Amino acid sequence: MTKPSPNPGLLKISPYVQGQSQLDGIQNPIKLSSNESPLGPSPAAIKAYMEAANTLYRYPDGSQTALREALAERFDLDADKVICGNGSDELIQMLIRAYVARGDEVILSEYAFAMCRIHALAQGAEVITAPEPELVPNVDQILAKVSDKTRLVAIATPNNPAGRYLPASELQRLHDNLPGDIILLVDSAYADYVEKEDYDPGQTLAETTDNVVMTRTFSKLYGLSALRIGWAYASAEIIGMMQRIRTPFNTNAPAMAAACAAVLDRDHENKVRQANNKWLALMSERLTEMGLEVVPSVANFILMRFPETDSHNAGAAWKFLLSRGIIPRPVGAGGPENCLRITIGLDHENRAVLDALQDFMTGV
Numbered sequence: 001m002t003k004p005s006p007n008p009g010l011l012k013i014s015p016y017v018q019g020q021s022q023l024d025g026i027q028n029p030i031k032l033s034s035n036e037s038p039l040g041p042s043p044a045a046i047k048a049y050m051e052a053a054n055t056l057y058r059y060p061d062g063s064q065t066a067l068r069e070a071l072a073e074r075f076d077l078d079a080d081k082v083i084c085g086n087g088s089d090e091l092i093q094m095l096i097r098a099y100v101a102r103g104d105e106v107i108l109s110e111y112a113f114a115m116c117r118i119h120a121l122a123q124g125a126e127v128i129t130a131p132e133p134e135l136v137p138n139v140d141q142i143l144a145k146v147s148d149k150t151r152l153v154a155i156a157t158p159n160n161p162a163g164r165y166l167p168a169s170e171l172q173r174l175h176d177n178l179p180g181d182i183i184l185l186v187d188s189a190y191a192d193y194v195e196k197e198d199y200d201p202g203q204t205l206a207e208t209t210d211n212v213v214m215t216r217t218f219s220k221l222y223g224l225s226a227l228r229i230g231w232a233y234a235s236a237e238i239i240g241m242m243q244r245i246r247t248p249f250n251t252n253a254p255a256m257a258a259a260c261a262a263v264l265d266r267d268h269e270n271k272v273r274q275a276n277n278k279w280l281a282l283m284s285e286r287l288t289e290m291g292l293e294v295v296p297s298v299a300n301f302i303l304m305r306f307p308e309t310d311s312h313n314a315g316a317a318w319k320f321l322l323s324r325g326i327i328p329r330p331v332g333a334g335g336p337e338n339c340l341r342i343t344i345g346l347d348h349e350n351r352a353v354l355d356a357l358q359d360f361m362t363g364v
């Protein structure tokens, strides 16, 4: 019998697995599996979202003008070189559709965004992984994989699940050593948390070169994961190509209204960053004292490695935390071994995590 066959690349794609959100028999579990912002969005964003309910019968502004201008104001960008998407997810899809075809090669740094793989495979491209032995994008590993067929290189900085960032000088070195016809995608979903002098989310290169694309999101620090809204910054030429394949109303009106308000609320932004970074430092210190190997994160989550013993490995810790009503993110096959990733939560949630892991490690 004959039947339709999909594009060959699709058969290599394994479905995305979302962070667990429920626990049998537990009313309000502490969900720390998806790097969502525990403080939620700016109150101004919620207000703007509610107000947008009054005009739901209207199509959204297909040119995304208000949001692009708000982003330009907040981040000192050229609004003409900004494009917004239904999550950074969609932006990456547009970019890959625009520049990667069957038979091309795409190099993904090991802990780049999982979505890059899906979209590249769907295009029929070959995906080549550049290892991150230090749990941070490794410029030499990436450069060693470049071939005549390479069309795009993707990194995440800070990356996920490690939460480490590539210093600006290394990002520059990566760019300087890549042929100019290869796109460098810098996924900076967690940029808004980083307070390091030598960090650049890719904005400088996106501003000044022809082949660097920075993607950002409202899903993390801005607390708008449900609305699916992200943005990209790149040369006018690349943005123009993405605009050609963008569906006219890809970002919806309530999402854009909320995002506009969110990005201009600097007080909320600072409050969220401060709360996160205070707990990030505190938890990293406490977890290290307990004997866990903590990766030095600059994002809103912590990756920790457990002892190798059956009683205290990551699998055992996973079960123990669930029994306490806490949901971390297991790092599955292909990720760093024997680790769990846990999002920074509210004060009482973080304390619950520390108490639980203290009990786990001391065997109570």
Ligand SMILES: *Cc1c(COP(=O)(O)O)cnc(C)c1O
Pocket: 035, 086, 087, 088, 089, 090, 112, 113, 114, 156, 159, 160, 187, 189, 216, 217, 218, 219, 220, 225, 228, 229, 230
């Ligand atoms: C969460 C996350 C994003 C954001 O994706 P959206 O589609 O904008 O929600 C992007 N990259 C990485 C590495 C992430 O962890």
